[in-house]
Each structure stands twice: as structure tokens, then as C-alpha cells.
Amino acid sequence: MKKIGVLTSGGDAPGMNAAVRAVVRAGCEKGMEVIGIKRGYQGLINGDMELMDLRSVSDIINRGGTILYSARCLEFKEQAGIQKGIDSCREHEIEGIVVIGGDGSFRGARDLSLGGIPCVGIPGTIDNDIACCDYTIGYDTCLNTIMEMVDRVRDTTESHDRCSVIEVMGRRAGYLALNAGIAVGATAILLPEFDYDIEKDVIERMRRTQKTGKRHFIVIVAEGVGGTEELARKIEKELGVESRAVILGHVQRGGTPTCRDRVVASQMGYRAVQLLEKGIGNRVVAMQHEQILDFDIYEALSMTKSIDKELYDMALEISI
DSSP, X not given: OOEEEEEEOSSOOTTHHHHHHHHHHXXXXXXXXXXXXXXXXXXXXXXOEEEEOGGGGTTOTTOOSOTTOXXXXXXXGSHHHHHHHHHXXXXXXXXXXXXXXXXXXXXXXXXXXXXXXXXXXXXXXXXXXXXXXXXXXXXXXXXXXXXXXXXXXXXXHHHTTOEEEEEESOSSOOHHHHHHHHHHTOSEEEOXXXXXXXXXXXXXXXXXXXHTTOOOEEEEEETTTOOHHHHHHHHHHHXXXXXXXXXXXXXXXXXXXXXXXXXXHHHHHHHHHHHXXXXXXXXXXXXXXXXXXXXXXXXXXXXXXOOOHHHXXXXXXXXX
């Protein structure tokens, strides 16, 4: 290929810029023109794009967010919108695209590939919920951000003998909540993947720890569980422990990417360009067992991924 595009789509994730940088640098070194498509599929439809070179991506590897911006594009869910994207590629002579995002972004990449524009997906999402992939760009940074924020909350929680019920991101996946909960020693962790009983899994656990002399508590709740405010009120009513709901929100998405996110993003971006160089599309780059692989998009989207129940059980046993 002589001309490829790169876009970021869906929720932003730290490390996306490192992936963009790798795509641009690898493409340029292979003699390709690399077009930065701004604001995801909406930018593709609107022709919001620019030619990038080696210096276009200088000093971005350490920046969170995405210099190409991101946007959700409902229009691209319809065939008419997909066709506009294909037509835009033809107009700008773009022969293939690297798409950095999550499952929804990969469905768009699949549709473009079916329309004759080979696409390669790179998993960029803080939720780590891409089934074909052990690790997604942004996950490590987000985990470390949560850990730092909870450590700060713990200082005031301990000072006042309180309980902090802390909601972290993860609407459909509890990977962030589980691993952050282990890292901060949470007394209870609630995930969308597992059934829970507030009385048994939170109140009774706190009662047990109170009997051992503990006076302050951290409870981690995944966003998909919900009811954070109600849970804090229930804890205070049942146990007489002053309780506060803390919703970390979008601070979890931002910040300087960790070393791991920068390195993995660079590896994945490089592999994506290698595939397009060979004319190979309709693929998703993934990490499994610390190896960079790639899968057919159809295959990747049909895979399933589950929370490690043994890890969850361990978390509860060692944080009582």
C-alpha cells in the first residue's frame, strides 16, 4: 500500500497516542503516506483529515487522550454511513486504515473491510474487555490512576473512621474493579459478572472485620453494578459507620500513559502497519500470553472473555 489512514474511535485511552505514533513512524519508514483521520468515523465521513509525517507525532508518546480526537458516529452504524466512509477513502486514495478503539470500532473496521478498504484494529480501551486480547491499551494506566486516587481517599477515610464506597469505570466488565480492589486491599468488591448479596457480601464482611478491630473501610464497586450512593447509605444505617460515596469518573481515562501502555501500543501499531503493507485487512491485533498476534475481525468479535473467579475469591479471602 502507498497510502494508509489511522483513526481513534470510541472512548479515549492513555496510550492511543503511542499507537498513532507507531503507525505514522512505521508507515513513513516503509515509504507510505499516512493520513491522520480526525474524530473517528465521523471525520472519515466528513473528510476531516491531514497528511502526517515523522514530526507530526513528535513528543506525543507521553500524552494521554488522542491527538486525532475521538467521536461516536451513529451514522456509521447504517449502510449509508458506511458507504460514505468507503467513498471518502476512494476520494482521498486511502488504501487501508488502522482503527484504534474497542469492539464498536472493530465492527466499523469490519464493514469497511467488506467494502474493499482493508482495516486493522488495535484494541484501545481502559476496560480491558476485548475478548481476543489479554491486554488492551490504556488498562494499566487506568488501573494505576484508580490505585493512586483510592490511596488518597483512604487517607481521609482512615482519619475519620469512615467507609468509602468507590465507583470505578466498567459498565459491562469488572477487570478494573477487581484488580484495583486487590491493589488497594478493599474489604468488598462488587462486579457486574458475579451475583452478589449486599447483606452477605458487604455488610457481614464489614461486621467481621469490625470484630478484629478495623474501623475504616474501602468498598470498590464497578460502574455496571450501580447503586453506589444507596450502598453508602445502607452501610451507614446498618453499621453506624459514617460512609461516603466516591465516583471517580473520567479522571480514570486521562493522564500520562505508563511504560507498559506505551510499549504495547507501539508494538501493536507497528504490527498493524506490517499487515497493511502486505495488503492484509479485516484483522485485529491482540496480545495473548505477552505475544503480539492478530485475528480475523469476525473471529475476534465472536470470542468471549471472563473474569478469573479464582482471582476474585482470593481477593475476598485476603482482604477481610
